Amino acid sequence: QVIPNIRSIRDRIKLVQRNINIELKAGIYICENEDMDVIRCCDRARVACISIKKMYDLEYKIYDEELGGTLRKMQQILDNLDEALEKKYIQGYYQPIVRAYTGKVCAWEALVRWIDPVKGMIYPNEVIPVLEEYRLIPKIDAFVMEEVFSKYQQQMRNKRESVPVSINLSRIDFEVVHLASFIDELMEKYDCPKDMFHFEVTESALMENPQFILEQISKLREKGYQIWMDDFGSGYSSLNLLKDHQFDLVKIDMDFLRDFDTTEKGKIILRHIVSMIKNLNIHTLVEGVETLEQFEFLRSIGCEMIQGYLIGRPMPFIEGLECI
Numbered sequence: 001q002v003i004p005n006i007r008s009i010r011d012r013i014k015l016v017q018r019n020i021n022i023e024l025k026a027g028i029y030i031c032e033n034e035d036m037d038v039i040r041c042c043d044r045a046r047v048a049c050i051s052i053k054k055m056y057d058l059e060y061k062i063y064d065e066e067l068g069g070t071l072r073k074m075q076q077i078l079d080n081l082d083e084a085l086e087k088k089y090i091q092g093y094y095q096p097i098v099r100a101y102t103g104k105v106c107a108w109e110a111l112v113r114w115i116d117p118v119k120g121m122i123y124p125n126e127v128i129p130v131l132e133e134y135r136l137i138p139k140i141d142a143f144v145m146e147e148v149f150s151k152y153q154q155q156m157r158n159k160r161e162s163v164p165v166s167i168n169l170s171r172i173d174f175e176v177v178h179l180a181s182f183i184d185e186l187m188e189k190y191d192c193p194k195d196m197f198h199f200e201v202t203e204s205a206l207m208e209n210p211q212f213i214l215e216q217i218s219k220l221r222e223k224g225y226q227i228w229m230d231d232f233g234s235g236y237s238s239l240n241l242l243k244d245h246q247f248d249l250v251k252i253d254m255d256f257l258r259d260f261d262t263t264e265k266g267k268i269i270l271r272h273i274v275s276m277i278k279n280l281n282i283h284t285l286v287e288g289v290e291t292l293e294q295f296e297f298l299r300s301i302g303c304e305m306i307q308g309y310l311i312g313r314p315m316p317f318i319e320g321l322e323c324i
């Protein structure tokens, strides 16, 4: 009986929406034990709902045992976040970005890692979606920024050369924090120049609440920060975003490199995307480059920057590491 109800609410929502597209999804927990706490029942229904968030063809999900494991993992992340930040189990790793023509490092990307003393390395894909769901991701991003800026200051004091560092932002950061002033204050605290830090915003973050985020992005650009669009081509890329708004660089998603040896399709698409973006006066970077053949191909089509395991994996900050 629940399922026809969900469908009918969905249909009613479709009737009233005009410019925005709201999809209703439902998580269901069938409570068999009447003594069970209502909050726990709701948590389970919520986890079921979150689990189908990106699955556009599913409208509901019933909680099952497998999701129980997911719920426990989520709870652990939420329970241990503050301690992990405090004890520096969470830290930035850095992956080099090179110029395709010279092969020289021209930037680093800061990628967060959670190194738990018992569980070992926990990767962003496990942590970030949970913290985004609970709107806690600004804690991590503020931490990464502070680490990057303070390390930069340290490097300058030691008179080491430096290249820019790019920092990933989440859609939630824009919603929860007044980013432009938050970043300004931190930069001032560590006496950092604006042209040494770039901010990456994923294509998908720009799809969900575009107007609001795009306004904030132009504010950051006006202040002198570069904005890089991350994962271009991975979702429902809107070419209008590139037409109507200015980005400094587009990072083309690594998925186009998949099956590089067996099909020409990815290469054809890459060639045209790179050329289109360059013609729009935006810099180009392809990430996820793992082989020399891929590197040579990308250089031959005029892609400006390259990032990937071929050049270097994300690595911990080592004191004096060249160029950070």
Ligand code: C2E
Residues within 6 Å of the ligand: 095, 110, 111, 112, 123, 124, 125, 128, 137, 140, 141, 144, 168, 169, 170, 200, 202, 230, 231, 254, 287, 288, 289, 290, 307, 308, 309, 310, 314
């Ligand atoms: P991203 O920003 O698109 O970063 C690229 C991801 O691809 C990284 O995964 C990186 O380790 C991985 N990668 C780099 N080169 C290669 C390669 O040659 N082959 C393959 N297969 N993978 C490669 P990671 O570090 O697990 O991060 C995943 C995503 O999590 C990032 O994707 C980014 O969207 C997000 N993220 C990471 N750190 C942060 C952070 O501090 N804040 C926020 N908001 N998001 C973050």
Ligand code: MG
Residues within 6 Å of the ligand: 109, 168, 200, 230
């Ligand atoms: Mg990125």
Ligand code: MG
Residues within 6 Å of the ligand: 230, 231, 251, 253, 287
């Ligand atoms: Mg990316």
